[in-house]
Amino acid sequence: MNIINEHINKSIRNYSLTDLQTLFGEWKEPKFRTEQLFSGLANPSYRAFSDILTLPKALRDRLETEFNYSSLTIGNKQVSEDGTVKYLFNRIPIL
8 A cells, every 4th residue: 555645635633653653654754753753743832844844855855745734624615606615624633
């Protein structure tokens, strides 16, 4: 199973430590990088992957292209007859 293809542009906050270890293994990243990422995600002052300076820039850039850092996901979308669009957002609990 290729975890990368299944999870492009998904919220990183949906992943367990084990999921991230599997993903980083596929990416040939050292195992300790997953713990650095997990710690960074738990830091409330960080707003983007670029804030997690313990990770190499190349890895931060890759995470930025593959995943959404936000803790919001679209729960429901409604389009009215006049074209008005309404969204209901779900908040993913912070790790």
